[in-house]
Amino acid sequence: MDKYTASSGTWSTVFEAARPTSGYVGDNVSPGSVPTSTLTEGTLYRYRAWTRSYYNSGDDYLAGPSNGSTTGWCYFKVDPTRPKAPGIALSSPYSVCSASSCTAAGGPGTGVTFTFTPASGDAATNTNYEYKLTSSAAWSSPIPASKPTAVFTPPTSGTFEVFVRAEDSLGWGVTNSVDFLVAEGPGPVGQWHFDEASGAALDTSTTVAAEQDNATLSSSGASRDARGRRGVLTHDATGAELATPETDTGLTVDGSAGYAATSGAVVESRSSYTVEAWARLAATPAHNQVVLSQSGSGSTQPGFAVYYSTAYGKWIFNWHWTDSAGTAHFVRSLADTASPPVKVWTHLAGVYDTKAGTIQLYVNGKAQGSPQALPSGEPEADIGPLEFGRGSGSTAGTFTDYFNGQIDEAAVWQRALSPAELSTEAQLKTNDSYAAAELVAAWDPSTATGTTVADTTSGYGSSLTLSGGASLDGTGIALNGTDGTNDAAITQGPLVDDTGSFTATTAVQLNSAALVKKPIGYMGQVLGQRSADGSAWGLWYELTGTDTDPETDTTIPVGLWHFGRLNTDGSFTGVVSDDVANLGSAVRLTGVFDAQSGTVSLYVGDAQNGDAIAYTATPGTGDFAVGKAYVNSAWGHYLPATVSDIRVWAGAMASQQQIAETVGD
Known part of the structure; x- marks a missing residue:
């Protein structure tokens, strides 16, 4: 057995063949074993076995002893332990939290690349890595050590902990973990609670009056009443108890003339967006009923609309675009279930994702069906006002499909919210311990x-x-x-x-x-x-x-x-x-x-x-x-x-x- 010395680049003998101390052993009898000196972890060794045969106890030679050996050398390294905890590096803009600081970066939908590195002494023996994002989750599929990276897209903001471990010939080794903080994504560009005593519904997404897209209620058929989706509020967003409980109010529209509308467009329809609202149908609809819509440029149909369709008997998120040739394109994302119940509160959301080229309807925080692919090309700008409770009519400037019931807690984002974020939106929490009921x-x-x-x-x-x-x-x-x-x-x-x-x-x-x-x-x-x-x-x-x-x-x-x-x-x-x-x-x-x-x-x-x-x-x-x-x-x-x-x-x-x-x- 030989040992390779890296400093000299040569092989030196560790020990030679085992043989009897005297005489000879018989056929098919082992001469015994000889222990080596202590082998060093991570050192390269090589060995080969010899067999030497004699006739008649060495008295007769057939042209001397018969010598044979293995074909070439057998090489190995000593590795008595499983892998030690590997390292984890994060791609920009994310960074690993330290004991004294944790910097928020990125945001929901902004991916991070994990790069895994072997612990000292494990570089040559690690074969795979695997990771997970929570201690209770299942491990990922093995990742070859030759390409030790994985991509993760945070679904929400908050602190994430990533765990990783390495594998070698002895199995999976010690786990390492690091934390990183995902920043909140941009907030809504429009938000309406309909909880004012009178006047326009204020856009609470900003406190800058010039930037608010307040919604004016129609003079007839629209009002506020105490059936707001948030119920009776007893605590604020920090969890502090309110001195006096507050009864939430919402928008009530009559199905024939009532609505609320902003003075201009809120959504830039050529970029990703999400629209949401809580809706309660007052009765089984006899005609289409629109919860939210925004009309297109010169279009006789809304650029988008979240509505109940009597033809399908379902909630629908409808996307409309008229191309440069004047051809109208309609893409619809339909609810999974027909004949939704009436006189109940339901959370509805529509997501337009320009990166994926799809739209998706969500009902009660759950994606409905598969994302619907959109036609290629640049969509038109929807420049009309954001309408609550009605949609565009058959000619420009007319409206139809008035909603009959309640609409509340509407919001618009200029980005595609993730499924996890929409699930959180449907929870309608006031704070960690109190949800709107x-x-x-x-x-x-x-x-x-x-x-x-x-x-x-x-x-x-x-x-x-x-x-x-x-x-x-x-x-x-x-x-x-x-x-x-x-x-x-x-x-x-x-x-x-x-x-x-x-x-x-x-x-x-x-x-x-x-x-x-x-x-x-x-x-x-x-x-x-x-x-x-x-x-x-x-x-x-x-x-x-x-x-x-x-x-x-x-x-x-x-x-x-x-x-x-x-x-x-x-x-x-x-x-x-x-x-x-x-x-x-x-x-x-x-x-x-x-x-x-x-x-x-x-x-x-x-x-x-x-x-x-x-x-x-x-x-x-x-x-x-x-x-x-x-x-x-x-x-x-x-x-x-x-x-x-x-x-x-x-x-x-x-x-x-x-x-x-x-x-x-």
Whole structure:
């Protein structure tokens, strides 16, 4: 065995062949092993093996001993450890955060190139690298050490941590990580809350009056009312509590003459842009209804429009361009689902990306279908005003497709927002702990009489109608839970867009005597929304067993609370309570669906039970029911209980703190 010495460029012998100390060994017998001196890590060695054969114990020679060797040399290096932590370099404009500073740079959509470098002594042995952006994420595909770079496009602003490790013949080695800070992208160039007491809707994207694109409300058919999408605001953007809660207002237009409009163009249509707004259709549309639009240069059609189409029965983001030859081009990005629910708040956004050459519609923060490719060429400038609640008519200067309902929280960016940014926009957070939640239904049966419970609080006016043997007992809606009597309370739904975020709460006192007569495994719905053929979502009680009350020596039910959906096969998708249901008093139940994270959460009292569970929304289409559920295309799952204080919000409350303060006990 030889060792190569880099300083001299020569080979020196480490040791020579192993041989018996005396005599000879027989055929096919090893002469034994000889240990080498300690080998040095990273040093190049070479060896070759010899075989020397003699006849008759060396007495007879056939022209001397027979000598043979391997074909050439075998080369190797000693590497007893896996790779050490590799280095990470970031491309401009980004830089690695230090212990004392972290400089924001770039922005959402501005890519960064990671370059990975081997630790000292690992350059010749590293074969691959892999990286990830969070500690819980999956590692990337292996990246060859010969090309140790990767490109990442930050989807949002904020601090990102990148992890990397190297691989050699022994496997993956030690992980290294660095932080870098992505700056916020340019803010909106126009933003309208419609929360003024009177006058024009102010563009709050800037405080410079000369740069504001304020929107004037039409003299008829347009007004503001207290049904703003942000609901009642109790904290500001910093998280500080407001001295006096503020009730948000929004734009209401009548579908025939009402609108709001800026005095001139807000969007430069030849560059990337994003437009968004919350919209609530007041009734099933009989004609197209435009939420946002901006007309083109001399065009009889809007340069772009976000609207509801009666022809498609869907929300649409429409892009229009007339080329130099006078040919009109229309490209439409359609919602995935037809017949969207009415009388519910829905977040709509349209994105025009000049770099990708596409447009995309987003509904409730989710991309709809695939991006739609645009024709080549330079689009025209859309120089008309930004219109809220109407679109351009068949001739220049005329308007049509007036919106009937509410429009609120509109904004325009002169860039293409990323999917992650649009998901954040759909959350409509005031700060990290508080999200905008608009109360869309509220019923207090304790003050009602007869067979109807009116909503006198939310402003949306739905009433619960009692059916079967359901009655009002002065505290709530009393239900006996017997299938044949159809005890329940219902209202025409849906109350919320089930593909968007929402929060629902109630207080329920179980009827123990009736529950013990149910079979084990029985599930009764406290309240919930139905879909076309089954349960969309609901708060549920499951009877899991029975027990004996030691004080009364009577049989009592044992069960759990659930929030989610009972499937047609009897399985349940959702979250379950930590403890068995309390029988001695009314229990506060709150369910939260966060459409952006795709999860449901359950709160018993103000304490979250279990972890948030992954959940796929099912659009609700029919009645909202208390005390029964629509499963397998039939009503059933009647619950023996008294149900009171029923409230539903558009928007997912963001924290236990918000739920405790807003829902109460």
